[in-house]
Amino acid sequence: MNVEWLWGLAGGLLIGLGAAVYLLCNGRIMGASGILGGLVERNDRSATTERLAFVAGLIGVPFLLRPLIAPQAQTHLTGDMAIVILAGLLVGVGTRIANGCTSGHGVCGISRFSLRGIVATVFYILAGGLTVALFRHALGVI
Template sequence: MIETVFTPLQSLTGGALIGLGAVILMATMGRIMGATGILAGILQPNGMSDWSWRVAVLLGMVTGPALMQLLTGDLPEIQVPVSTLMLVIGGFLVGIGVTFGAGCTSGHGVCGMARLSPRSIAATITFMITTGITVYVIRHVLGA
């Protein structure tokens, strides 16, 4: 376990910027800012013009940490309290889940919730509950 510091202001600012990015993409391209949807569209292209804007969004995301370093002097902290095996198992399950569930924290949790979509609200409640149960079981039942 790694303890982390409560960062309400920085997290609120980050959240607002996540929202701003989503609003700009909707205002200009008319698209949902969902990491799952954007990634799925890159893997299964639907024509060149549909593919290229998704790659541009992805490149923008990947350069986000560099911009943070430029502005604050620090790269985002990445502390991994789990084993490599858990990263692999978790990553695989996330890939299966978001494909069948048609969205993740950004698509359902932010954009869909903001649209008050019943499917996104149900999806978000579901994954928040199962994530909470999983963390509880791993930390307090299995004691990892």
């Protein structure tokens, strides 16, 4: 039996639980791009410690837990550095201009029925789907 979707659901619940902790305790929306982007722009210095702590957990805990719970996990990221750099730039610019990404607009926005969150999610999924269709099936480069 294929249990991948169960791991997806379980992981999703943990993600939502993290977002709930951030909201109910710290009164903030758990958006990965907003937290990292806030550190980059150094807006709202009072949030710096909180943001650094969040990033430390986000990077450090998978580092510690992966050998124990998911030693086979890999990113399988493309080795084409031109694609990696272009994609990274687009994700950085796009999420900050749109003021949110999959966690902020997606998870936190949709769950409060925010029109902006829903519309952003529709557009980045459409753009992502068209990009994969074009670059994988038409051009064959990813």
